[in-house]
Amino acid sequence: MADYHLEASWSPVEAGPGRLTLTLFNLSSEPLSGFSLTYRSPTRIADTHVCDGASLTRQVADFHEFLPPEGLSIPPGGRWRFTVEGLADEPKHRTDGIKSACLTLGDGRRVAVGFGDLLLEGGDGGVTPPLLPPGRVEEPFALLPWPLSVGLRAGDLPSVLYPAERTRPEAIKALSLLLALYQRLYSAEAAPFSLAAVKGGRAIRFVTESSIAAFAYELRFSAREIVLSSADAAGRHYGLISLAQLLHGARTDRDAFKFPNFGTIADQPRHGWRGCHLDVAGQFYPVADVMRLIDILAWNKFNIFHWHLTDDEAWRLEIKAYPELTEISAGGGTDERPMSDFNDGAQARISHYRQEDVRRIVAHAASLHVEVVPEIDIPGHSTAALSALADLVDRQEPADSYRSPQGYANNALNPAVEFTYEFLGKVFDEVVALFPGEYVHVGGDEVAEEAWLSSPLCRTLMKRERLAGTAELQSYFLRRIKAMLSERGKKLAGWNEAAHGGGVDRDGTLLMAWEKPETGPELAEDGYDVVMTPGKAYYLDMAQAEAWAEPGASWAGFTPPERTYAYEAELPEALREKMRGVQACIWSGNIASRAHFNRLVFPRLPAIAEAAWTPLTRKDWDRFAAIVRMWPVL
Template identity: 60%
Template sequence: MLPVSYRLESAWQPEGGPHGRFTFTLFNLSDSPLSGFRLAYTSLTRVVDPAACDNATFLRRNANFHEFAPPEGFALAPGENWTFTVGGLNRQAKHCTDGAKSAYLTLSDARHVPVAVSDLRLEGATSEPPPARLPEGHVGLPFALQPWPAKIDAVAGEGLPAVLFPAANSSTEDIRAISDVLALFHRLFPAGHAPFSLAPSGQGQPIVFAKRGDLGVEAYRLAFSGREIRLEYGAAAGRQYGLTTLAQLIDGARNHATKFRFPAAGTIVDQPRYGWRGCHLDVSRQFYPTADIMRLIDILAWFKLNIFHWHLTDDEAWRLEIRAYPTLTTLGVLRGPDEPMLPQLGNGADPVGGFYSQEEVKAIVAHAAALHVEVVPEIDIPGHSTAALVALPELADGQEAPESYYSVQGYPNNALNPAVPFTYEFLEKVFDEMVELFPSQYIHVGGDEVADGSWMASPLARKLMEEEGISGTFALQSYFLKKVKQMLTARGRKLVGWNEVAHGGGVGTDGTLLMAWENPKVGIELAREGYDVVMTPGQAYYLDMAQAEAWQEPGASWAGTATPAHTYAYEAEGEFPEELKSRMKGVQACIWSEHFLSRGYFNRLVFPRLPAIAEAAWTPKEQKNWLRFAAIAPLSPIL
C-alpha cells in the first residue's frame, strides 16, 4: 500500500454563516512543494454562496463537486498545511458524513493526484459517539426466525436434528426446492453447517411435502412431531418460504443453543401480510458489481422479501446497457476530472464507470426469479437525467439557455424535454429493450424531483405549452408521463413511479402504482385520488438516513432520524382510513447510495433496518415484538 501524500481534514462549526461553516486543512505529506494547484472535493453539504470563503478562491461547483484554488502565489512546502474556511452552505451539517467524501488535486502540469479524506469533525459543540442500535433483546418463544411468522404454536425441543432431508416419496420438484434453499444458505453462510441433505440420515428428520390448493401461493404450514416435519404449501414460493424457515430454525438452534431451540412439536402457519415486500437499490450514485447485486437478492429471499426495485439511472450515471444507444454506457457512466461528467460523491482523481450488460441483467433476473424475487427496473425520467443528456445531447433543446434551472441536488437543466421529438423516439427504443430483459409487469419511471421552472426557458417547450393549453412545469410533466404510460401500456406493462407522478394532473390511475416517499400523509392522499400505493416514507424506510442524532452516527438527515426501533415500529397501514386500506399494496425499503462509500457503511446503515422492514412487510401487527426482533436480528446475513 502506498503512503498518503496529501490529506484533507475538515471540521464544521455552528457559527460562521447561516448554516455554519467548514474549515478545511490540506496537509502536504509528500517530499515536494505544491504550487499552482487546485483542490476539488465532493460533498452533500454544498456551497451556495461562493463569496463566503476565506483564504481560498471558489472556482466552480457542479452538484456535489466543488473546486477551489489557494491564494495567488501560494506554495505549500512539505510537512506544512493550508487552511481555508467556507461558509454560505446550503444546510447545516449534522453528522460526521456531511463533509468531504472524496478529494483530489490538479497540479500545475494538469495531472490529478488523490487526496485522502477523513470524517467531518465537529467543533463548537459536543461530538457524541453513536449509541447502541439494538437492545440486548429477549425471546419468549426460543426460535430464530426472520421475519416472525403469522402464527406459531410450537414446543421447543432439547436437541435438534443434524440435518433435514426429503422423505422417501418426495417429488423431483420438492427435492430441487431443498437443493435451492440449501444453495442459498451456503451462499449466505459459507462457514455454516448445512441444514439440509438430499440423502437420508439416521441423525436427521425427513420432510414430508404436501401441496395444498386451499393455501395461498406464498403461504405454508409446518407441523413438527419429533419424527418428521410436514411441509404443506400453496405453490413454489410458499414451499421456498417454508424451507427457509426450517433453515433459520435449525441454524439458530445449532449456533446459539443457549438462546434458540428447534421445535419438537407444534405448528407454524404462515403467509405474508402484504403482496409487495420490496427493497430498492440505487446503483447510479455508486456502482455495485453483479456479484453484490446477486448477494443482495439472496438476502432479500432469506427475509422473504419478493421485490427488488433496481434504480438503474440517475443524474450520476446510466447503468443499463441499451444497444440502440451505446453512448449511454460509455459517455453516460464516466465520471472523472477529464471525463464527460465531473466526479461526484466518493469519486476522486481516477475515472470511474460501470454498467450492467444485457447478459448480466438476464443472469440477475434469472437468479432472482429462481428465488421468487421479482426485479422491477427503474429508469428515472424526466428529471434526474443528466447522464442521459450527456450521452445524447440531441435530447436537449439547443435553444434553451444553459443553467436555466437547477435540480434540488444542484444539477443544471437535468430533465428530459417533453417538447423534443427525439425524447419519445429514445424512450420507445429503451422500453423495447427493457421489456425483453425484464419480465416484470412493472416498469418504474421515476417522475420525482423535477425542479419547478424546468423547461420554462425552452422555446420548444413554450411552444408546446401554448399549443396544448398547458401552464407550468408540472402540467407539462403530466403531459409527458401520460405519453410514457401509453408506451408502457402498449407493451403490456404497468407504470410505477414516485409520488410526484401525481403532480400537475398526474396520469390515469388504472394500472398505475405510486410510491409514497416524501412523508406518510402523501400515501393517503394518493389513495384518495385512486392510485394504488406502496409505502416507503423517508422518515422510516430510507436506509441512508442516520440511525441516531449523535454527530458520529453516519448517514443522511433530511428526513430526520430513523432509529431501528422507529423503523421496526412504524405502521404504514395504521394511518390509512379503513376505506382506503385496499389501495395500500405493501411496503418497501429504499437504499440510496450517496453515503455508501464502503461495504462497512452499507452494512451499518442497511442492517438491522432491512430485516425490520421485512418483518413489517410479512408479520401481522399483533405478532410484532421489538425485543424479540432485537434478539434475533444479529443473526442476519450481511452484504
C-alpha cells in the first residue's frame, strides 16, 4: 500500500467548467514537508485559474505540478486539501480524474501516490448499464464475424478435429498454428484440433480450389468429414478459425450452440482493410499484451494491426541511430511523467520496444495473417522527439508560440529545419527494415492552426516556396516525406488532416477518416483511398454511456456497443471503389487499468470486426450479443 493517497472530486459552479478539489493523505508514520505534488489528468487546469491552498508551478498538457503553502507539514494521518477553479474542460466521467501521481521529496526522491476515480460531489454518478442484451440465435452456430452464406444442420459434437490422411505439410502447419492460437486464447479449454487422428473426432480434408476468391473459403460438412476449400493460405486460415469457433461455441454453451454435420459455409471478407489501432505512447503495453491483442485480432479475422508508436507523451520504438529517443523520451521527458504506466513495473521510468521485440511481434502477426502498420506521428504530436533532440528546434522560434489541442506547446517538427529530414530519413531506414508491409503511417493530424508561423526559418521557407499558412507548410512537409518513403519502397498512410493545404500525391496514399461522417466521402472525392475510422463510433476510448460512473473519454460523445455494431461506415456508390475498409482505434491516454481496457474495448472491437467482414444484410445484433460473450478479452 502506498504511504500517500490523492483523492480528487469535481463540483459544478454557476459559471465555468466547475471546481476541482484535491486532498493528499499522509498514510506514513512520518510528517511530510518540503515536497511537490505532480499528477497526470485529462482534466487540465486552464491558463486563467484560481487556486486556493496551493500554487500551480508547472503544467504541460495533462501534467500538473503543485506546491503546498510555504512551511506546510502534514502529520501522520493528516491531510492537505486545495481547490482549483478554472478548468480547460468540464469532466464528464469518473475516469477524467488522476491517471498517475507522485511526490518529489526534499531530497529529490520520487514516491508513488495512490489515487482513485474522480468523485462527483452532490451526485451518485448514475449506473453503468449492461453492455449487451441476453441475445438470441435462430441458427445455433457460434461464428463471429458471421459468414457471407450459411446453410447448416446441427449434429453430433465431435471430440476434436484432425487432418485427413495424406494432408500436405503446409496444411498441417496451418492447423498447428490455429491450435496454438486457441490454446493461448483459451488456455483452460480442451483443444479443438489434433494433428493426429482421434477416435470420435472428425477429419478435415483440405482442398485447393483456384476458382475461390482470394481470402475466401468454403466449408462442406458431413458426418464423416469436413472439406475446407480455399485458393490461398489466408482463406484456409479463416476457414480454420471458423471451425475452431464452431467447436468452441458448441462446447461452451451446449444448450444454445451446436456443431454442424451437414451443410455448407461460403465466406469471404466484406472489406480488404480490417484494422485495429493501438496507441502505445499514451500507455505502454508490454510485448506479451501486444501479442495477445494480435491473437484476439486474428480470432476476429482482422488483418491489420496499426501500431501507434510515437506521440507527444513518448517515443516507444528503439532507433539505433538516435538512442536518445528512448533513453529520454520513452518516459515522456525527465520530469513530466509522474509515474509509470499501469502495465509497467513499479519503478519503471522508460518503457519502449527493442528492435528484437518488434521483429518478434511482426513475425507473430504475419503467422496469423495480420500485417503490422507502424505509425511515426509527424509533424505534430512530436513533443517526445523534440525533447530528445534539440537540433530539431528552430531556436529563434518563441517557446510558446502555439499549442496543440492537447495543450502541448510548439509540438510539431519544423518543416524548415533541414535536420528534420535527415532525422526522419534515418528513422525510416530502420522502420522499413523492421516492418515489411506496404504502408508506413505518418500521422499528419492535429497540427495547431498557428504552428510555425512565428518561426523565422518557416517564414523564409514560405516566401521561397510561396506557401500560405500552416496547412500549406504541412503539405510541403508531407510531400517531402512521401518522396522519402517512396525511395524506400513504402506507401504513405495518414490521418485525414494530411489532405489539408493541398495534401500529397493521391497515388499510393491511404488516409483514415476520423473527424466527422462527411470526411470520408470528401477524401474519396478528392482522389484518396480511404479507411473509415469514425471517432463517434469506432474510437474505443469513448465512454459507452452518459453516466458519470461509466469509464472513458467524452469528446466524441458516448457510444454504446449497439451503436458501434449498427454503424455503417460507407461511401456513396460512385466513390465506393476508393474505400479500402474500416478500422477500430484504441487511444490509451484515458485508460488507467486493464479492467478499464476490457470494459472499453470489448465487445465493441468484435462489433467492428463484424462490420469489416459481414455484409450489412447478414448482421444481427441479438445473435452477436449471444455469441460475443464467449469471446476472449485482454
